[in-house]
Amino acid sequence: xxxxxxxxxxxxxxxxxxxxxxxxxxxxxxxxxxxxxxxxxxxxxxxxxxxxxxxxxxxxxxxxxxxxxxxxxxxxxxxxxxxxxxxxxxxxxxxxxxxxxxxxxxxxxxxxxxxxxxxxxxxxxxxxxxxxxxxxxxxxxxxxxxxxxxxxxxxxxxxxxxxxxxxxxxxxxxxxxxxxxxxxxxxxxxxxxxxxxxxxxxxxxxxxxxxxxxxxxxxxxxxxxxxxxxxxxxxxxxxxxxxxxxxxxxxxxxxxxxxxxxxxxxxxxxxxxxxxxxxxxxxxxxxxxxxxxxxxxxxxxxxxxxxxxxxxxxxxxxxxxxxxxxxxxxx
Amino acid sequence: xxxxxxxxxxxxxxxxxxxxxxxxxxxxxxxxxxxxxxxxxxxxxxxxxxxxxxxxxxxxxxxxxxxxxxxxxxxxxxxxxxxxxxxxxxxxxxxxxxxxxxxxxxxxxxxxxxxxxxxxxxxxxxxxxxxxxxxxxxxxxxxxxxxxxxxxxxxxxxxxxxxxxxxxxxxxxxxxxxxxxxxxxxxxxxxxxxxxxxxxxxxxxxxxxxxxxxxxxxxxxxxxxxxxxxxxxxxxxxxxxxxxxxxxxxxxxxxxxxxxxxxxxxxxxxxxxxxxxxxxxxxxxxxxxxxxxxxxxxxxxxxxxxxxxxxxxxxxxxxxxxxxxxxxxxxxxxxxxxxxxxxxxxxxxxxxxxxxxxxxxxxxxxxxxxxxxxxxx
Numbered sequence: 001x002x003x004x005x006x007x008x009x010x011x012x013x014x015x016x017x018x019x020x021x022x023x024x025x026x027x028x029x030x031x032x033x034x035x036x037x038x039x040x041x042x043x044x045x046x047x048x049x050x051x052x053x054x055x056x057x058x059x060x061x062x063x064x065x066x067x068x069x070x071x072x073x074x075x076x077x078x079x080x081x082x083x084x085x086x087x088x089x090x091x092x093x094x095x096x097x098x099x100x101x102x103x104x105x106x107x108x109x110x111x112x113x114x115x116x117x118x119x120x121x122x123x124x125x126x127x128x129x130x131x132x133x134x135x136x137x138x139x140x141x142x143x144x145x146x147x148x149x150x151x152x153x154x155x156x157x158x159x160x161x162x163x164x165x166x167x168x169x170x171x172x173x174x175x176x177x178x179x180x181x182x183x184x185x186x187x188x189x190x191x192x193x194x195x196x197x198x199x200x201x202x203x204x205x206x207x208x209x210x211x212x213x214x215x216x217x218x219x220x221x222x223x224x225x226x227x228x229x230x231x232x233x234x235x236x237x238x239x240x241x242x243x244x245x246x247x248x249x250x251x252x253x254x255x256x257x258x259x260x261x262x263x264x265x266x267x268x269x270x271x272x273x274x275x276x277x278x279x280x281x282x283x284x285x286x287x288x289x290x291x292x293x294x295x296x297x298x299x300x301x302x303x304x305x306x307x308x309x310x311x312x313x314x315x316x317x318x319x320x321x322x323x324x325x326x327x328x329x330x331x
Numbered sequence: 332x333x334x335x336x337x338x339x340x341x342x343x344x345x346x347x348x349x350x351x352x353x354x355x356x357x358x359x360x361x362x363x364x365x366x367x368x369x370x371x372x373x374x375x376x377x378x379x380x381x382x383x384x385x386x387x388x389x390x391x392x393x394x395x396x397x398x399x400x401x402x403x404x405x406x407x408x409x410x411x412x413x414x415x416x417x418x419x420x421x422x423x424x425x426x427x428x429x430x431x432x433x434x435x436x437x438x439x440x441x442x443x444x445x446x447x448x449x450x451x452x453x454x455x456x457x458x459x460x461x462x463x464x465x466x467x468x469x470x471x472x473x474x475x476x477x478x479x480x481x482x483x484x485x486x487x488x489x490x491x492x493x494x495x496x497x498x499x500x501x502x503x504x505x506x507x508x509x510x511x512x513x514x515x516x517x518x519x520x521x522x523x524x525x526x527x528x529x530x531x532x533x534x535x536x537x538x539x540x541x542x543x544x545x546x547x548x549x550x551x552x553x554x555x556x557x558x559x560x561x562x563x564x565x566x567x568x569x570x571x572x573x574x575x576x577x578x579x580x581x582x583x584x585x586x587x588x589x590x591x592x593x594x595x596x597x598x599x600x601x602x603x604x605x606x607x608x609x610x611x612x613x614x615x616x617x618x619x620x621x622x623x624x625x626x627x628x629x630x631x632x633x634x635x636x637x638x639x640x641x642x643x644x645x646x647x648x649x650x651x652x653x654x655x656x657x658x659x660x661x662x663x664x665x666x667x668x669x670x671x672x673x674x675x676x677x678x679x680x681x682x683x684x685x686x687x688x689x690x691x692x693x694x695x696x697x698x699x700x701x702x703x704x705x706x707x708x
Contacts, residue, residue: 008478011527013412014681015477049398050372052405052413063478086398089383090375096382103382110388133443239438243431247389248381 131195151181195231217294224279368406393424460490527685529622600646
């Protein structure tokens, strides 16, 4: 069987029409004047993409283009498995459907288990000093924006609350807990944990509490964030998400993918809150307090107008009021 | 015994064309660029690329890039003959891993201490010329027309002027010198590009660069004023009577905000592309391929107005299809640009000669710098 092809030597732009055939283990071609032969293993076959010719790449860099795809494959035998698989994916809809299902499952698993697992493992192997550095960075930023003013609480009260935080944290913790109180009318009643053991609480939150036990519940929740390294894990997970999205979308601008990115990250942040809640429930029970304290206090805060909008990335207060399936008194 | 080649072309032109003024557009001497690709087939390549990239956690994306570029280059035709892309997936994968590693390091340093990240930037910035030259070498050496490879001949040091000094003056002049710097960089890129024994040359067109930038900005500004006026008028006339804080009022605010955001996205997507293609238009019209004194010139006839319509339409289609129409939009833009591009050779292109640098075994050796690493995203 003879095929016609077009020989391009890579040195000049003029194509030479050639006839190609196979002699046992050699590829032979002639332009009518001279005949050349190459051992088949030296010839690389490149399957043509839709609408493009197949190519035979010769060892010296020259190329023979063959427009007859069937003939070229008969000449050389079967395509490599990877090439055949790719052609199958590009030809029918069945392969594409299967691929779509597999990709969806992979993406779902990576999002739900892969990335959180990766972040958790990485965080566990990160020294605490790194978390402290992160916290210092955030504190500096808060200082610059001047959202926090010195607390108006009496020094004795502040010391009592620091003791309460140390009580809320586990007995043999690797972290040194430090409570920072601040007056922040712009933020309202709120508390948040920084990586490395610093917990910030606003005067506004302290004033809203009916009892120190309620503050204990909030502090235990924040200690949960610290113990589970949520600050560091959050950074890693958000970075992983944005990396995956930018790899997929390639050249599209980052502003387009910001919204779905935030949405995807929201689930991670709710998971962290649940984990911190479970930690708080444990600490409350272990110290002989009611696990209902956390949900009750947060529900009361949410009912007030001045409740922080930061609470929106948290689980619904309804869910928090039933710690471990327990029933809590209403109100 | 053998049949004619499939693409018997009008490559050989009558020799010794009389000297004189450059030919008017659409003379028979013009070699036109064209695109023969098919949207359906390209959509397949694109979607399989994305899905396999997800399935392999990003590894396949390097192979996908090769398939995409092979398809696009292969269907780009000049004088009936096609271009080809020869990049090796492993080289692309290595380059991408390196870029990801650097990005991760920068992000981590940024989270930890500002001092460390500033230090990293200081270390990385001088590497920019090397990155540019490496990326260009990879791109051009792996691009061919009729299997003749292009080449990029420059040392990393040569890129220091346009890229480091250019960056510096753009920052120092608060962006006023940005078009000038871009022109400087582009001239560097074109003037070191070669095709066989012929070299590309780009003349000065700083004025054209400024015109394109100004028109693009003006267009964006007018668009914002227009949409602002429309929304403002609508909110006062239609919803002005509503009591403040009512449900309808809130709804209107949300809708208006959404519209503004969408419009901003559309403009953001379109204007950038219009400026990019408008600049490319200037570059082509000031570029010649010099083959031992015979200067083949190019002519690109895209207009900013048509580019604007094209890219605004594309951005709109992408938005309403959530990106699914990306292959259609990309081919539409490519086809438009190629069909408005032509080459005017002074005589026979068959005289072009390339050095046999493209041997497959030479690639395998990885001895030639620039082949091993693809740093162009």
